[in-house]
Amino acid sequence: MTAPVTSLKTFDLCTAGGAAWTVSAVEGPVPDGLIGRPVPATVPGEVHTDLLAAGEIPDPFDGDNESKLHWIGRTRWSYRTSFAWVADGNDRQELVAEGLDTVATVTLNGQEIGRTANQHRSYRFDVTGVLVAGDNELVIEFEGPVAAAEAARAKNGNWPHTNHHPYNQLRKMASNFGWDWGPDVATAGIWRPIRIESWSGVRIDSVRPLAGVVGDRGVLTTHVGLAWTDNTSATLTVEVGGTQQAVTVEPGTRSVEIVSTIDAVDLWWPRGHGEQPLYDVTVTLNADEWHGRVGFRTMSVDTAPDDDGTPFVLSVNGKPIYIRGANWIPDDAFVTRLTTQTYRTSIQDAVDAGMNLLRVWGGGIYESEAFYDACDELGILVWQDFLFACAAYSEDEPLRTEVEAEAREAVTRLSKHASLAVWNGNNENLWGYVEWSWRVPLAGRPWGAGYYLDLLPKLVAELDPRTPYAAGSPYSFDRFIHPNDERHGTMHIWDVWNQVDYTTYRKYKPRFASEFGFQGPPAWSTLTSVVHDVPLDPYGEQMLVHQKASDGNLKLERGLGAHLPKWKNIDDWHWATQLNQARAVAYGIEHFRSLFPLNTGAVVWQLNDNWPVVSWAAVDGHGIRKPLWYALKRVYADRLLTVQPREVGLVLAAHNDTDENWSTEITVTRRSTGRGGEALAQETFALEVAARSGALNALPDEVAADPTSEYLEVRAADVTTAFWYFVEDTSLQLAADAYTAHVAATTDGYDVIVTANALTKDLCLFPDRLDPAARVDSGLVTLSPGESHTFHVTGAAAPEQLAYPVIRSANDLVQ
Template sequence: MTYRQLHEGWSLTAVPDASPGHGSALAVLGGKSVPATVPGCVHTDLLAAGLIEDPYLDDNETRLGWIGRTRWAYETAFEWDGAGEDRVDLVCAGLDTVATVLVNGREAGSSANQHRSYRFPVRDLLRPGRNTLRVEFEPPYAYAEAQRAALGARPGAYDEPYPFIRKMACNFGWDWGPTLVTSGIWRPIGLESWSVARLAEVRPLAEVTEAGDGRVTVHVRAERAADRPLTVEVTAGGLAHALGALPEGETGTAVTLDVPRPELWWPRGRGPQPLYELTVRLADPSSGATLDTWRRRIGFRSIRLDTADGAFTLVVNNEPIFVKGFNWIPDDCFPHRVTRERLAERFDQACLAGANLLRVWGGGLYESEEFYDLADERGLLVWQDFPFACAAYPEEGPFAAEVEAEAREHVTRLASHPSLALWCGNNENLEGYAEWGWRERLGGRSWGAGFYHGLLPSIVAELDPTRPYWPGSPYSGEPGLRPNDPDRGTIHIWDVWNTRDYTHYASYRPRFVAEFGFQGPPAYATLRRAVTDRPLTPESPGVLHHQKADDGNGKLMRGLAGHLPVPSDFDDWHYLTQLNQARAMAFGVAHLRSLAPRCMGAVVWQLNDCWPVTSWSAVDGDGRRKPLWYALRRAFADRLLVIAGMDAPGGVPEIAMVNDTARPWTGQLAVTRINVAGEPLAKESYEVSVPPRQVARVALPASLAEPGYPRLELLAAELDGVRALWAYAPDKDMAYPPARMEVLAEPAPGGATVTVTALTLVRDLALFPDRLDPAASVDDMLVTLLPGERARFHVTAPGGLDVAALAAHPVLRCVNEAPFGGRTALGDRSR
């Protein structure tokens, strides 16, 4: 078997026709072709040719809608020698989306699903010498709108036709993403030549027996070009070996390997991630020739979903896991640009923040093989939504067959990955039908229920019974129940952010939260690169264009109003809204963790962004960590102190001690009521021992729970170096002293070191070195220092920077700057 990549020599043209976008295409291209990159898409090809402006900058996006309404063609030529293999297939790993494939002017096949791969037999279409390959793409809008007209409109979150085309839904715009409707050959394409037979499908299902032994059942399906006996040889990391046979006329078999006492694969924080190479060899015994070979790494672990009494708990290797996770969206609007190195950076950011799970959200994609490989290596569990989100989806027309084909392909493709923990039917569609008025608007038309409760679970049960399936999120476990019931299954919390203050998180006692979030702007360097407004203000046109949420800036300010001072300029707005996002989510995560084992999951919306935007992400569209990331690193830490019940009606003031480690957490818990000068007013000490993987609580006496002067006092709890602070009044009302500190900024290898010694209370100290150098970053942020305490920050700046500026406004910020806004020095800021 040989494979030849066909990624060279491509050109892109707009096909002359009556499509609505052709006039714009003619004006831009002048009827000519441009060089094309494969894998790629039209947008990035036009950008590379200098024919459009970068859609991520300013409001350029708004002038590119014609691209999704134009018929496009990719074409290349290649030489073929007419070699003697029995079969030659054109293998298309990803076509976006509705395409006709022509070889030497004759149709080889067609596609209508971005989520599928395609294989077209082309030997009879090829000729020795020069051959042409052309892929013509229908306008995505035209196809989707025609399906909508034929099948009847369906309700959804946005007035876009994404439910009517099997394509990445967020391509059509979202409340964090631009509308950039793509076409193109977005994954590899090439020729595969083979004889006798090939491995069409390999599906390994790894299990762990009650005795602790491993078992892999490898389901193999062959495609034949000749009807003769074949053998299947399976090996697992040198630990086990087995042979299977495919007699004449048969195409499928299953080979079982028993692996005595393998090392178990664990989610990060619970143990190591050993992986074993599984090799499947298809051979022709008559000649001894190897016909095809398949290799993947597998891991041994058991996984189940405990739903007893309304619970939603992932249990791995018989251990319940508290999920500390992030929702994942496509990391770029143009997914072909997402490399393994970029994915590795995001995975490292998730891991360093303390996460143990990524939820691949249903408005995006089945991710690349590299994505799941990295999850296997890093120990990040993967919750995989099937790609349905925030809309009613038709089940008739071409869609049932397409959904079945894509689901079968990807359930099979991903079966080898131990990180894959859960298949989920959709995102928010069950809630939409039950609670958003869809039922009445549908008037009896299909909306996807047959997929989520019938087709998809049957495919998972048939092809991958080793993993649980959940019909959607939010979902309460039974079709007749209210989907977003906190007492059962999974919920999404969106009244906080949309209408409620973030302290409202404390009113929830859910079983598992699969989505909750609060917005904040991207890093300054990210926003400044994307927006050329002069001056830059919260309401300047470019800043507003990079805020896609409904009344997003209004919600930012309303969410801020109850907690922090009113910003006086853009710099204040940027720092305070980022800080408020961080506080809101740290508060919510800490509360949910304190409820364990009733609540067993907090999956933050969201880890990443696909472009530079104000959003709910912890890592912005240029890959920079926002203050939220640093706050979540503390909130996701293995050991956490939570000050709870202080201002909730009927709440019991207490310290919750969360121990997500395998060892008891013992020591002296010191709880002190202090004034803003750092002086103790009341103190209690408790000898505590928190068992492994549990939460313990200490109720607080009135001397600690009730301040004498709320505006002047804080509560501090500390155990074994872990601290929690609580201000008895909102920061906007606190009588903090003007911050005074000594700041020593010194050059260091690769950047600088900044040492801050607090002379007064310094609240939520932050350092923003990207304001000096877009490549600069800092290792910590949002540190509160009591008088006399010291913190050291390490700044990475590969190109060097002005160290003195690290101690100046607006790079160095804290809540209690004086006067607020930092126009004057904060005491001794540098030396």
């Protein structure tokens, strides 16, 4: 007999639910008058954002405020709220905290109900009998995260790590302690929703709906975890795609598996390969309901050895996918400021650049549902790191228990997402053990390999067997091969940027490049909103606060090499280093794609920033697309033409990453760089490239009479274009007044129409210099004489005229 169950009641303790919270400093190196003084708090939130909203601190991102606020990470903080609760007749009451950051003691009505030590998991505390009808007081006291990490190191011993704080001692977002692109703003607070759940009988504890495909049928295997208070039986129902499956669950049953089948299911595909149909799933347990969405697809990674080494080929529904992706970091240093819309906007940056994968990097967080939902809807595959980055990690207690708890919860929560493509054990830790001098300080102690090679793959096999697992990035998929061997698996390329010229990219033949990149400054308006040095200088005091890489500005300078001249002023520094960043990364990706099918993907470091900073990002901390982003849009296009040197001479490499054959006529023209752009020689040939394939065609054996004043223009009949220059820009004759430009107002902004009278290289418009709200639709445009291009600007009114430094090209750098 199935008895009715009292409905699960939820009492929201977030600010949006009506709870009034305060935060106060309990102990630490705080400013005078702040100890014990309550400050209004927002939940979810972080102490930094609460203090900022209350006017107690300046903006942590501005100027050199970051270092002035380091005391926050060494202070103990107490969050407090009082609330009235009405008894509802249920048997059990539980306090559910989806995210506490990080080392905390939870007290209700003066009674300690639990302690936490992990930002990356939720907690559920039984408060039955402690929660009372009427007034209640909840207090959550957080240890200062920097102090807590240092205390753990003093107690447990040191494990090697990058950067200056021992972030690997805690299960907390590593980059929150500062990174080579991010600020040191170690936070504390209630960072995800918190509530009281009151229930009787039985409730849904977890739902893990795994959608797969057998033939043309969709198969959904729904795993439901249950929690009980009594011996009442229950009816469990799963609805999906017009089907309904129901079972009677006997009292005490902890888990149930229900299999649903949908005939002729519509498959989910990554963008560029098909549509993204999503199916609503409803799980009902008496009066308790769970709602989610799934997409029916299969995922696999081929790492079977071949004659060239070890491939890394990601396939969806049995179809190999060439990966055009980027690494993703937390989109704000204060992650509680992120919203569904901010996630959508940032992921749209990836879509608009032609990407099909984002790698959630292991020094960040398991992202909000809003992130994965957007990826599901937009067809962006997700490579999900487990949260280990650039450090050795203890495998002893209490860390091991926390690692397993967070991993179980993360896999359970995220496994439903159609976009989830790869689980990855760590970022660079296998490589670190081999090359970063860890073995002496470790003195034989376990350092994390047990997680990456044993615990985590077992958990993925148990909880999400439909999704591939990789032990790390980089990884060669063989314990006896160097983890960063270009011939095997995934590779990170960091000697470019750190040590050598970007032309070194062509010396590598990576099977799959999962990290590589080059730095450049953010948009001018972004930079000057936080850097106030007078005069503005690359080596100014505040500028260096917003350059976190070791010797970063020296590497920017060295990286110009023979490609571009050293700047004459700060405007030229800004443009030259942005341009060099774009060219360096494009150079690498064009080379990688020319190697197809040996190379099966590129994941650039990085898509986004978490504050205004000089970094590797394509989109800066204010959401402005840097020149790099426009370079990525070109080299991540579905169809790419690129001129590449080979032993036989110059070749035209064509990569056709579409489902249609590419048949076009190619015109190769050797032109003068000067006014009129005289055609010195011209040839045509037919180009045929099969679907999802690549081809190499030898170019005419052209010898420039004067390499300093000539270039090759390679144009397809479908307007796809590539260029080749015989010398670097520092030796190339480029006209100073190579174009004319005029402005025309539009209903939503203005157009800038540019017409070239001589070769104009890498033309860019920077409307944010006139109005920080302005955005432009295109960039890095190269025009041969006689060609025109229209830049469309939105978000700002039309200026009367445009001039340096709002409109720039490579031409004006070399004059």
